Amino acid sequence: MNYRIILGCLFSLLIVSTVIGAFPLQQLEKGDTVSLQEFKGLNKELSNIDKNSETKLLLLWRHDKRTNVDTVKNFVEMCSKRGVPCVAVDLQNVTMEKIKGIVGETGENVYFAQDKSSVTDDWGIFTLPVTLFLDKNNKVVNAVGFEGQYAVKVGRYVDFLTGKISEEEYKKFENTNKVNDRRSKLPKINFIKRLIEDGQPEDAKERLKKLDKKDLSMEEKLNLAEVYLKLDMPNKVEEVLKGVSEYNVGAKFYRAYAVYLKGNRDKALNMLHSIEKIYPQKNKLFYLLGEIYKQKGDYKNAAEYFEKSCNNSAI
Amino acid sequence: MKRLFLVMLFCFAFSGLAYAAGCVTEECHSDIQEYEYLHGPTAAKQCEVCHTASPEELENHKKRPKSFIDFKSPVKDGPVCVMCHSNQRDGKNVHFPVENGDCASCHNPHGGNNKYFVKGKTEADTCMQCHEKGMFNKKYQHGPLAAGECASCHDPHASNYKAHLRFPPDKLCYQCHEDKKEAFNKAVVHAPIKDGCTSCHAPHSSNAKFHLKSTSEKALCVECHKETTPKLMNRIKNAEFQHEPVEKGNCGGCHNPHASEFGQLLRSDAKTVCFSCHSELGNRVNNAEYVHGPVATSGCSACHSPHGSDDPYILLEYFPEEFYNPYQQGMYQLCFECHDQKMLAKQYTQEATKFRNGNENLHYTHVMIKGKGRSCKACHEVHASNQPLQVRKSVPYGSGDWELPVNFTKKKNGGTCVVGCHKPKTYNRENAYNNQ
Numbered sequence: 001m002n003y004r005i006i007l008g009c010l011f012s013l014l015i016v017s018t019v020i021g022a023f024p025l026q027q028l029e030k031g032d033t034v035s036l037q038e039f040k041g042l043n044k045e046l047s048n049i050d051k052n053s054e055t056k057l058l059l060l061w062r063h064d065k066r067t068n069v070d071t072v073k074n075f076v077e078m079c080s081k082r083g084v085p086c087v088a089v090d091l092q093n094v095t096m097e098k099i100k101g102i103v104g105e106t107g108e109n110v111y112f113a114q115d116k117s118s119v120t121d122d123w124g125i126f127t128l129p130v131t132l133f134l135d136k137n138n139k140v141v142n143a144v145g146f147e148g149q150y151a152v153k154v155g156r157y158v159d160f161l162t163g164k165i166s167e168e169e170y171k172k173f174e175n176t177n178k179v180n181d182r183r184s185k186l187p188k189i190n191f192i193k194r195l196i197e198d199g200q201p202e203d204a205k206e207r208l209k210k211l212d213k214k215d216l217s218m219e220e221k222l223n224l225a226e227v228y229l230k231l232d233m234p235n236k237v238e239e240v241l242k243g244v245s246e247y248n249v250g251a252k253f254y255r256a257y258a259v260y261l262k263g264n265r266d267k268a269l270n271m272l273h274s275i276e277k278i279y280p281q282k283n284k285l286f287y288l289l290g291e292i293y294k295q296k297g298d299y300k301n302a303a304e305y306f307e308k309s310c311n312n313s314a315i
Numbered sequence: 316m317k318r319l320f321l322v323m324l325f326c327f328a329f330s331g332l333a334y335a336a337g338c339v340t341e342e343c344h345s346d347i348q349e350y351e352y353l354h355g356p357t358a359a360k361q362c363e364v365c366h367t368a369s370p371e372e373l374e375n376h377k378k379r380p381k382s383f384i385d386f387k388s389p390v391k392d393g394p395v396c397v398m399c400h401s402n403q404r405d406g407k408n409v410h411f412p413v414e415n416g417d418c419a420s421c422h423n424p425h426g427g428n429n430k431y432f433v434k435g436k437t438e439a440d441t442c443m444q445c446h447e448k449g450m451f452n453k454k455y456q457h458g459p460l461a462a463g464e465c466a467s468c469h470d471p472h473a474s475n476y477k478a479h480l481r482f483p484p485d486k487l488c489y490q491c492h493e494d495k496k497e498a499f500n501k502a503v504v505h506a507p508i509k510d511g512c513t514s515c516h517a518p519h520s521s522n523a524k525f526h527l528k529s530t531s532e533k534a535l536c537v538e539c540h541k542e543t544t545p546k547l548m549n550r551i552k553n554a555e556f557q558h559e560p561v562e563k564g565n566c567g568g569c570h571n572p573h574a575s576e577f578g579q580l581l582r583s584d585a586k587t588v589c590f591s592c593h594s595e596l597g598n599r600v601n602n603a604e605y606v607h608g609p610v611a612t613s614g615c616s617a618c619h620s621p622h623g624s625d626d627p628y629i630l631l632e633y634f635p636e637e638f639y640n641p642y643q644q645g646m647y648q649l650c651f652e653c654h655d656q657k658m659l660a661k662q663y664t665q666e667a668t669k670f671r672n673g674n675e676n677l678h679y680t681h682v683m684i685k686g687k688g689r690s691c692k693a694c695h696e697v698h699a700s701n702q703p704l705q706v707r708k709s710v711p712y713g714s715g716d717w718e719l720p721v722n723f724t725k726k727k728n729g730g731t732c733v734v735g736c737h738k739p740k741t742y743n744r745e746n747a748y749n750n751q
Contacts, residue, residue: 127653127654127655128653128655129653146608146614147612147614148578148612149577151578155502173576173577176577177587178583178587179583179587180571184494187491188458190491190492191462194467194490195462199431
């Protein structure tokens with residue numbers, strides 16, 4: 001008797017877990033093939049759909065449901081910005097005229113259709129709308145039910161499926177659990193830089209004292225390091241760049257500069273040469289190399305780098 | 316000839332030195348060098364570089380200082396400053412004092428307490444000698460203005476841009492606010508961004524936070540949105556049930572006014588934004604095993620109107636609060652915006668619902684009972700639950716806030732429900748279960 005109960009629980013869990021997995025259809029699964037030709041095109045023949053298209057979208061909706069109407073508008077907006085074939089099937093078989101009243105003009109890649117042969121009756125639909133993502137062979141890749149931020153989220157997923165964005169970039173915004181309400185400190189740091197450039201270093205130092213240096217972003221840290229270098233405070237540079245990867249070329253340049261200001265020219269030279277080919281602001285890099293070589297008395301290298309730092313190419 | 320020239324030069328220099336050394340004495344012009352930063356000629360005591368006088372005129376001045384002070388400028392046209400400095404007129408728009416050659420209206424020609432010898436304690440003090448203070452005196456001042464650094468944004472001499480800006484208007488702000496440039500690359504960009512920062516922000520000062528060009532954040536948003544989204548504005552203004560952040564005018568609490576990677580310019584996923592305030596609900600959802608579809612997919616707006624509503628809980632449509640309701644058509648329309656209303660159409664059905672015992676439609680049974688028709692939320696949690704199909708763990712019963720526990724077990728073709736101390740009720744779609 002006990003093993004039956006355990007088996008029953010496990011089986012129930014299996015059924016339930018497929019529902020929890022948020023796949024919005026009960027009788028259609030990922031990998032199943034959908035025949036688009038079963039639907040009747042309203043504005044265009046569905047046979048016109050590019051068979052070579054790697055991704056297609058199929059929206060199941062009803063014109064008499066508010067959430068569905070909102071979704072179809074977003075569907076059309078999202079599809080119009082992307083070249084993928086998009087088919088919207090109203091399960092109440094509404095006319096094209098009514099649909100036009102809802103969505104207005106649509107792009108060439110958007111098709112409206114009816115389910116005349118009731119194909120979807122066997123798909124186990126329990127809520128609408130449902131958006132299906134199909135591959136080149138019309139196999140179901142994924143499906144989603146009602147989506148609150150449809151145009152952006154589904155759009156981003158389509159960009160991922162079509163290779164426009166990487167998986168990493170796609171996932172960056174899919175698993176957010178924090179509201180970004182952080183106020184950037186960059187304007188204050190840039191203002192301090194401006195004061196230094198305007199010949200007001202004392203004012204700059206005053207403002208620097210008042211700046212909250214906790215929880216700085218990488219960009220803020222790099223800019224603050226630049227401020228310390230401009231104020232001839234190299235000892236503060238490593239402190240502010242704590243946590244910034246040693247592979248970050250910008251940070252490496254500022255670290256090298258700080259090392260140079262502290263008097264260790266050879267170490268600074270090594271650091272700068274290690275990023276010579278990859279640091280984007282070449283004229284600054286070459287100028288600093290020139291300065292260091294000059295101070296070491298190596299005028300040949302100094303002249304070479306000073307010339308490089310002035311090199312303005314037309315291309 | 317060359318020797319003669321050198322002699323003359325020597326004499327001229329010597330006479331000049333004598334001239335200069337004589338201007339600054341204990342009795343006369345002793346204060347001329349009392350500045351932190353001295354103008355070059357002043358520091359070198361070379362007064363004659365700017366003030367020209369013959370030796371006789373100089374002697375007359377020494378004898379009767381107040382009667383003769385009309386020293387000439389060595390430059391006939393324009394200010395003496397251009398002898399060494401550029402005329403600073405490089406630009407389409409030239410600042411008025413520069414146009415008039417009136418350098419001394421802003422600069423003290425002898426020195427000052429700052430590098431550029433501006434006359435006021437700060438740059439701003441100098442500018443305010445002429446410019447109206449009115450627009451600079453409001454509650455929230457832009458950082459550079461508050462620091463008295465007008466020249467951070469404006470070129471005080473000449474510029475090719477309007478208002479003597481140092482950079483084109485669409486680039487100026489990004490000199491400091493460079494993090495805002497990335498807004499243009501985001502998924503959703505607020506339309507006014509393309510019109511420039513000053514379409515919303517007052518660059519000097521404002522009585523609204525973030526230097527907004529209005530009395531408040533909400534007032535600014537409404538200025539445009541009353542035209543672009545009039546229905547929404549009407550709802551915000553007239554809704555019987557207000558959403559607190561909207562009521563308080565805190566549009567920026569939910570929306571990023573510049574750009575966002577999330578829909579509707581929200582600061583994050585809709586669910587994350589909502590749960591940042593509704594944290595208790597958020598915790599319950601995040602820890603629940605079964606989450607209602609729209610809640611899982613950031614679809615709070617499927618049921619709720621975040622800007623306000625005429626229905627309680629700012630629902631988009633009416634939903635009865637009571638546990639028991641005599642059913643009327645349209646009563647649970649909120650749910651049927653996604654779910655199929657067919658589930659309540661017939662007492663017996665084979666396909667309209669999976670909640671049936673044989674072909675007896677149990678949704679119909681529960682909802683249509685005379686006098687005790689249950690609402691959807693009598694059995695189902697609207698957000699999330701730890702029981703399958705979001706069946707709630709308890710239902711209110713009687714008075715005194717007592718809750719009757721509900722234990723639901725889902726099975727292959729049906730399930731079993733044990734409510735409080737009542738006998739279990741089982742249903743099976745394939746073979747109707749006899750619960751007698």
